[in-house]
Amino acid sequence: MKNKKVFFCSAFKYVVPADYERWFEELAAACWHPVKIGQWSSVVMRFEKSEPKKYRYVVDMQPVLKKDYKQTYEEFGWEYVGQMASAHVWRMLYTDERPESFSDAPSREARNKRFIGAISVSFAIFLIAAIACVAGARFSDLASSERLQFSIAAALFFLLAILLGFVMSKVKKNIDR
Amino acid sequence: MNIKKIKKRFIPMSETMLYILFSLREEQHGYGVMQHVKKLTGGRIVLGAGTIYQSLGKLATDGLISPTREIERKKLYLITKIGEQILIEEAKRIQEIYLNLEVLL
Numbered sequence: 001m002k003n004k005k006v007f008f009c010s011a012f013k014y015v016v017p018a019d020y021e022r023w024f025e026e027l028a029a030a031c032w033h034p035v036k037i038g039q040w041s042s043v044v045m046r047f048e049k050s051e052p053k054k055y056r057y058v059v060d061m062q063p064v065l066k067k068d069y070k071q072t073y074e075e076f077g078w079e080y081v082g083q084m085a086s087a088h089v090w091r092m093l094y095t096d097e098r099p100e101s102f103s104d105a106p107s108r109e110a111r112n113k114r115f116i117g118a119i120s121v122s123f124a125i126f127l128i129a130a131i132a133c134v135a136g137a138r139f140s141d142l143a144s145s146e147r148l149q150f151s152i153a154a155a156l157f158f159l160l161a162i163l164l165g166f167v168m169s170k171v172k173k174n175i176d177r
Numbered sequence: 178m179n180i181k182k183i184k185k186r187f188i189p190m191s192e193t194m195l196y197i198l199f200s201l202r203e204e205q206h207g208y209g210v211m212q213h214v215k216k217l218t219g220g221r222i223v224l225g226a227g228t229i230y231q232s233l234g235k236l237a238t239d240g241l242i243s244p245t246r247e248i249e250r251k252k253l254y255l256i257t258k259i260g261e262q263i264l265i266e267e268a269k270r271i272q273e274i275y276l277n278l279e280v281l282l
Contacts, residue, residue, distance in 0.1 A: 058227065060227055066230075066234060067252075068207075068230070068250075068251075068252045069230060071250050071251065071252075072207045072208075072226050072229060072230045072233075073226045073227075073230070075206075075207060075208040075226070075251065076207075076208060076211070076225070076226035076229075078226055090226075099225070100223075100225045100228075101225040101226050101227035101228070102225055102227045102228050102231075103193070103222070103223060103224050103225035103227075103228045104191060104192070104193045104228055106191050106193070106194075107193070107225075107227060107228040107231050107232070110231055111227060111231075
């Protein structure tokens with residue numbers, strides 16, 4: 001029986017932080033635990049099989065970390081699992097009530113707004129890149145093959161911007177979770 | 178930030194924020210605030226780490242609380258004069274609500 005599993009693009013499948021947390025928890029209950037969470041784990045994440053555990057996972061977006069961030073979580077009994085870009089992953093073993101890191105609606109909304117803010121930066125970059133490629137293809141003095149390359153690039157950038165727009169809208173619809 | 182802007186930003190205040198600010202009339206660190214609020218509310222409100230970190234950051238940035246010192250890597254905070262002013266304003270607002278609704282109780 002295999003003791004290792006690899007998940008691709010998990011962060012893109014579960015774009016709402018609360019859904020991503022549940023995904024981790026369901027895997028932990030089914031004996032699967034992440035080996036390491038690092039910069040590229042949103043694309044490739046490795047899991048190892050061991051004992052089933054009742055973990056509460058938390059995904060928190062913190063683009064700028066203050067000195068006491070990790071200290072605060074650790075004081076409350078959370079274990080640091082890792083960081084994917086600005087998203088920090090924490091977990092805690094529990095038995096009775098599922099512990100909360102964001103214990104009221106305003107702080108859950110603030111966490112989700114930080115996610116939307118981080119995604120909106122990439123959204124703006126892709127949109128600007130797409131517009132620049134369209135402008136390049138339309139107005140510059142290029143050969144037709146180069147125009148085609150610009151047009152393909154513009155289409156790809158637009159597609160990525162649309163996908164990110166969809167992600168932001170989905171997180172916004174689930175802002176209070 | 179001037180007091181008018183701070184009032185606009187913090188009043189009305191969420192219950193969580195109110196209890197955190199109220200707890201910091203005494204110097205405390207994040208975990209201490211959580212324990213204090215839990216005791217005050219008879220276990221009804223148990224503040225999470227993310228909520229505490231976020232709220233302390235917001236209150237400190239706007240000058241309602243300020244860090245005082247560190248003990249064993251734990252940062253301690255205390256309410257400022259502006260924080261006290263905001264807390265009193267909010268208490269008056271809640272008192273007004275209470276007096277108006279008292280007939281229902």
